[in-house]
Amino acid sequence: MDSTDQALIALLRQNARWSVADLAHKLGVSRGTVTNRMRRLEDDQVIVGYTVRLRPEAEPERIRAWMGVLVEGNQTRQVIASLLGEPGVSALHDTNGRWDLLAELEVRSMGELSQVLERIRLISGIRSTETSIHLSSYR
Template identity: 50%
Template sequence: MNNTDSQILGLLRDNARLSITALATTLRISRATVQKRMEYMEANGIITGYTIKVKPDFEKDMIRAWMHIRVEGNKAAAVIKALRLEPAVEKLHTTNGKWDLLVELKSESLDFFDKILERIRSIQGIHSTETSILLSTHKV
């Protein structure tokens, strides 16, 4: 990666819908250069997809939670594979320390949330969990 790649990534993180023309104009480089750099980053797995950001209060009634998971022995890969199939899992992180995984969950209601927790806790290889519901978020 070079400095141009970093600049392109920065602009796309802010707005993934920017056109190649808009990127080229903003960075004052040719469209061909932007296209070539994006193709390079896509081919090398630096860019793996494009997405949108939703306004934080858009889903204000959604229940969000962090679940810490301790995995039995060396079963982390199997647990991660199972968690990736769970629709309520928004983000999944491996960690060090007391907990092996940190999972961000999202649910429409407490009833659904209870069912999500039940499904996750029944995954083979999970030793224990601890879940905290997010009450509010503050910008740093």
């Protein structure tokens, strides 16, 4: 990826609905250049999809939380496989620092969150977890 690809991705992160003409104008390149670069980035799976981001307040019935996960020994692969099979886990990240993994949780109620946490506690290979509930976002 060169600086034009990086600038294109930055613009798409701001607004993935900008037209090719708008993107080309902002980048100072032709529409064909933007189209070709987007196609290549998609083919290379640098860009794997486009989505809508909603403010958390737009979905008040959703509860979001983050869970730090400490894995016992060398059981990371098994724990990852188990967490990816958990419907309450919307994303899973490998991290450094205090926690081995960071799981993003998304549920419809506190009762459902309790059930997800209970199922995760039963996963073999997890030494400990810490969960923080999302309260508000500022950006």
